[in-house]
Amino acid sequence: MDPLVQLSESVSGSSGPVCEPGIAPMLETRELSVTYGSRRALSGVSLAVPRHQILAIVGPSGCGKSTFLNSLNRLTDLTPNCRVEGSIRVDNEEILNADCDPMTLRRRVGMVFQKPNPFPLSICRNLAIPLKEHGCAKSDMDSIIEEAISDVGLWDEVKDRLNAPALSLSGGQQQRLCIARALALRPEVMLFDEPCSALDPFSINVVEQLIASLRERVTIVIVTHNLAQARRIADQAAVFWQRDGVGTVIESGPATLVFGAPQDPEAAAYLSGHCC
Amino acid sequence: MSPISLRLSILSRRTVDLIAGRWFCATAVLAASIVLLILVFVVREASSALSDIGVVRFLTDDTWRPTAGAKASYGIIPMLAGSLFVTSGAVIVAGVPGVLSALLIRFYAPPFLATIHRRVIELLAGVPSVVFGFWGLVVLVPIINRLHPPGQSLLAGILILSLMILPTIALTAEAALRGVPASYSSAAAALGMGRWATIWNVSLPVARRGILAGFLLAATRAIGETMAVVMVCGNIVQVPDSLFAPVRTVTANIAMEMGDAQAEHRSALFLTGLALMVLVALFLIAAGGPRRSEVS
Amino acid sequence: MTRLRSAKIDRSVAVVCWVSAAAVCATFGCLLIEIIRAGYAEVSWEYLTSRPLDAGRAGGIGTVLVSTVLVLLVCLAVSIPVGVGAATWLSEFTTPGSRRARFVTGCVNLLASVPSIIFGLFGMVFFSQMLNLGISILSGGLTLACMVLPIVIQTTYSGLRSAAVELRLGAAALGLSRTSTLWYLLFPAATNGVVAGLLLSLGRAMAETAALLFTSGYATRMPESLLDSGRTLSVHIYDLAINVSGAESRAYASAFVLLILLLLVNLSTSMLAERWLRTRQTA
Numbered sequence: 001m002d003p004l005v006q007l008s009e010s011v012s013g014s015s016g017p018v019c020e021p022g023i024a025p026m027l028e029t030r031e032l033s034v035t036y037g038s039r040r041a042l043s044g045v046s047l048a049v050p051r052h053q054i055l056a057i058v059g060p061s062g063c064g065k066s067t068f069l070n071s072l073n074r075l076t077d078l079t080p081n082c083r084v085e086g087s088i089r090v091d092n093e094e095i096l097n098a099d100c101d102p103m104t105l106r107r108r109v110g111m112v113f114q115k116p117n118p119f120p121l122s123i124c125r126n127l128a129i130p131l132k133e134h135g136c137a138k139s140d141m142d143s144i145i146e147e148a149i150s151d152v153g154l155w156d157e158v159k160d161r162l163n164a165p166a167l168s169l170s171g172g173q174q175q176r177l178c179i180a181r182a183l184a185l186r187p188e189v190m191l192f193d194e195p196c197s198a199l200d201p202f203s204i205n206v207v208e209q210l211i212a213s214l215r216e217r218v219t220i221v222i223v224t225h226n227l228a229q230a231r232r233i234a235d236q237a238a239v240f241w242q243r244d245g246v247g248t249v250i251e252s253g254p255a256t257l258v259f260g261a262p263q264d265p266e267a268a269a270y271l272s273g274h275c276c
Numbered sequence: 277m278s279p280i281s282l283r284l285s286i287l288s289r290r291t292v293d294l295i296a297g298r299w300f301c302a303t304a305v306l307a308a309s310i311v312l313l314i315l316v317f318v319v320r321e322a323s324s325a326l327s328d329i330g331v332v333r334f335l336t337d338d339t340w341r342p343t344a345g346a347k348a349s350y351g352i353i354p355m356l357a358g359s360l361f362v363t364s365g366a367v368i369v370a371g372v373p374g375v376l377s378a379l380l381i382r383f384y385a386p387p388f389l390a391t392i393h394r395r396v397i398e399l400l401a402g403v404p405s406v407v408f409g410f411w412g413l414v415v416l417v418p419i420i421n422r423l424h425p426p427g428q429s430l431l432a433g434i435l436i437l438s439l440m441i442l443p444t445i446a447l448t449a450e451a452a453l454r455g456v457p458a459s460y461s462s463a464a465a466a467l468g469m470g471r472w473a474t475i476w477n478v479s480l481p482v483a484r485r486g487i488l489a490g491f492l493l494a495a496t497r498a499i500g501e502t503m504a505v506v507m508v509c510g511n512i513v514q515v516p517d518s519l520f521a522p523v524r525t526v527t528a529n530i531a532m533e534m535g536d537a538q539a540e541h542r543s544a545l546f547l548t549g550l551a552l553m554v555l556v557a558l559f560l561i562a563a564g565g566p567r568r569s570e571v572s
Numbered sequence: 573m574t575r576l577r578s579a580k581i582d583r584s585v586a587v588v589c590w591v592s593a594a595a596v597c598a599t600f601g602c603l604l605i606e607i608i609r610a611g612y613a614e615v616s617w618e619y620l621t622s623r624p625l626d627a628g629r630a631g632g633i634g635t636v637l638v639s640t641v642l643v644l645l646v647c648l649a650v651s652i653p654v655g656v657g658a659a660t661w662l663s664e665f666t667t668p669g670s671r672r673a674r675f676v677t678g679c680v681n682l683l684a685s686v687p688s689i690i691f692g693l694f695g696m697v698f699f700s701q702m703l704n705l706g707i708s709i710l711s712g713g714l715t716l717a718c719m720v721l722p723i724v725i726q727t728t729y730s731g732l733r734s735a736a737v738e739l740r741l742g743a744a745a746l747g748l749s750r751t752s753t754l755w756y757l758l759f760p761a762a763t764n765g766v767v768a769g770l771l772l773s774l775g776r777a778m779a780e781t782a783a784l785l786f787t788s789g790y791a792t793r794m795p796e797s798l799l800d801s802g803r804t805l806s807v808h809i810y811d812l813a814i815n816v817s818g819a820e821s822r823a824y825a826s827a828f829v830l831l832i833l834l835l836l837v838n839l840s841t842s843m844l845a846e847r848w849l850r851t852r853q854t855a
């Protein structure tokens with residue numbers, strides 16, 4: 001194992017949420033700004049997430065949270081005339097450079113969407129296709145699939161019907177399948193865009209605990225509208241806000257500080273629920 | 277998932293993506309170029325007639341006798357008139373029952389019968405023009421002949437074509453009526469308007485554009501129709517003076533003469549083809565844009 | 573008062589609608605019954621398998637059916653890959669609404685409005701003469717392929733577009749390449765569209781006559797290669813009805829066969845369409 005990874009694992013395991021000096025954060029953006037055509041959606045976002053921590057992003061609707069997330073795995077490439085400027089570093093590697101392969105990047109930076117989006121294929125194929133795509137040997141396939149499905153606690157529920165259509169699963173199960181699908185690729189970072197907002201309360205609980213437990217293995221950025229949830233699972237937090245129609249970060253840092261003693265008055269009002 | 281196999285697969289994936297992209301782009305270019313090729317070739321073949329005979333003679337010669345050597349004449353006005361008469365007659369004859377069929381399907385028939393009527397009309401749309409022509413020749417023409425010889429006539433063409441384009445009119449009108457938001461008619465119903473009042477004051481006016489576009493699409497289909505017209509219209513080059521007079525349309529003329537046309541004559545036929553394309557283009561512009569292929 | 577009048581009009585319009593629909597159906601029924609009645613008697617296994625004799629007055633339509641199938645095969649073999657490819661490019665490889673996309677869509681829509689006799693002229697000049705394919709099954713099939721291309725493109729395109737945006741996003745977020753996304757996810761989703769396009773094209777091509785008169789020609793012997801001329805069923809009907817006297821009963825028989833084939837194709841199209849509609853609603 002990479003000595004650096006080992007080191008940071010021990011660091012994040014023992015110490016608090018503060019970024020240890022001298023150790024590069026797993027994910028870092030500097031002066032990130034995103035424009036759709038001529039419309040600026042996001043500007044001046046500088047955030048860092050230490051290895052194996054969870055960054056929770058909160059903020060009102062339309063302030064660019066999804067846009068920020070999409071730029072982290074260059075899903076913004078898919079939107080015509082969407083321009084991303086500034087710097088995004090994943091494990092100290094600049095991903096906005098032309099020589100960074102987006103497909104490999106997206107294997108390293110997995111993503112789970114608000115609405116569960118399993119492929120309309122069998123449960124097994126949902127995991128097998130991306131694995132095959134990324135060069136996984138046939139012989140390892142079954143064990144990796146089983147491991148990934150077990151990791152999200154779905155194995156006992158689906159092990160007898162791996163060939164059943166994924167769309168026959170319940171919403172919560174589908175979402176966990178999507179997480180498993182991303183986990184099977186052994187990502188280093190996972191992005192969650194409101195992963196619980198399309199689920200029932202029971203599934204929310206299950207998925208939330210799952211995400212919290214993933215902290216052991218991946219670095220996580222999660223967008224959520226549920227402030228209580230953010231408080232429960234976040235190590236780091238950032239509040240996005242729209243200023244003059246442009247999204248930006250008005251408050252960020254360790255979760256305890258952001259939620260406990262926000263500096264920005266608007267953020268404070270938002271976090272205490274006295275706004276909007 | 278060793279790093280090496282990973283990198284190899286990425287390289288090959290990129291190549292595959294690139295090749296696939298090229299292929300799809302090539303097919304798209306090919307598909308787009310066909311209509312341009314058609315235009316280019318028709319114009320090219322027509323160009324010698326354009327330069328040697330000239331547009332003026334096509335428009336002023338009073339008949340079409342391209343094989344008469346030195347006394348050849350190239351008037352296409354009688355045939356254009358034939359095409360336009362047949363087309364407009366067919367649109368008029370098919371228009372009313374077409375729209376009525378749409379009203380029946382949409383408002384008057386119980387769902388079961390509406391589906392059946394729709395299906396019948398779709399089947400009618402699938403009957404090939406050569407079968408329509410043949411039926412016209414063996415059934416319709418003798419009937420007209422009994423009314424007023426010779427039977428092969430403008431009227432026969434109009435009737436057969438109207439049967440052929442009725443599905444186009446009915447199905448587009450039905451689609452246009454279906455496109456009227458339900459909230460409009462329920463608003464009308466809430467105002468205490470009866471069924472007919474709703475149809476007349478709300479549905480038809482809102483769907484008017486779609487229905488008219490359907491008429492024009494039907495007209496483009498009618499004016500381009502060849503086989504049925506060849507078989508029932510009599511094919512005599514003349515501006516018809518009655519419904520019972522035989523006519524020859526532009527399309528029929530091409531179908532009949534292209535087989536053994538040489539030199540000037542051939543080129544002149546291509547020029548009539550070009551004239552036909554211009555007419556179709558005019559209809560399309562009137563209908564507000566080219567026809568989407570007949571599937572939706 | 574006006575209410576009463578309106579109700580009266582309503583009733584009369586209903587009557588007129590029913591009468592006109594009945595008239596349309598009756599006319600269509602006449603056509604069908606006439607062809608079936610006169611054609612059915614003539615059709616036998618013998619008729620379907622032997623070659624036409626005496627310009628079609630005697631013999632059967634065996635070779636004609638072979639030519640028809642060959643022309644249709646050439647047509648589909650060319651139009652399906654090209655049409656699916658072009659639709660894929662339009663849907664997946666270019667931005668909808670961009671200049672290039674609008675240009676290609678515009679050209680394809682224009683192509684859909686070109687009269688079939690013009691396709692015949694084009695096929696004669698381009699395939700038969702310029703590409704030196706002669707009056708042949710190949711020329712005819714290629715001409716028809718040009719003609720049905722817009723249908724294939726349109727149905728495949730709507731099939732691809734019916735695949736949800738989330739599917740594409742999900743695939744991209746997992747690092748799937750475009751080709752894999754297409755292969756594993758989008759083409760399966762578009763299968764219905766492609767099949768619909770195939771059936772519609774088949775019906776359209778089978779019914780076509782004018783575009784084939786000068787491209788695949790009138791020959792009645794058994795085609796030995798795709799470069800031989802061969803008449804299709806619809807050309808056969810035309811020829812019997814117009815150029816051969818005393819072959820009316822034979823023309824009925826051929827029309828009967830053509831009509832049955834087309835009814836089969838069209839019925840399966842609408843039945844499939846209905847089934848897909850239902851599965852989409854329940855899914």
Ligand SMILES: Nc1ncnc2c1ncn2[C@@H]1O[C@H](COP(=O)(O)OP(=O)(O)OP(=O)(O)O)[C@@H](O)[C@H]1O
Nearest residue numbers: 036039041060061062063064065066067068079247
């Ligand atoms: N594809 C796009 N094209 C143009 N503008 C876009 C696009 N996607 C997002 N935007 C704009 O960017 C801004 C930020 O959108 P974004 O979806 O990132 O907001 P969000 O914070 O995720 O909101 P929500 O909480 O509702 O999900 C919005 O004003 C939106 O209108």
Ligand SMILES: [Mg+2]
Nearest residue numbers: 065066067193
């Ligand atoms: Mg969002």
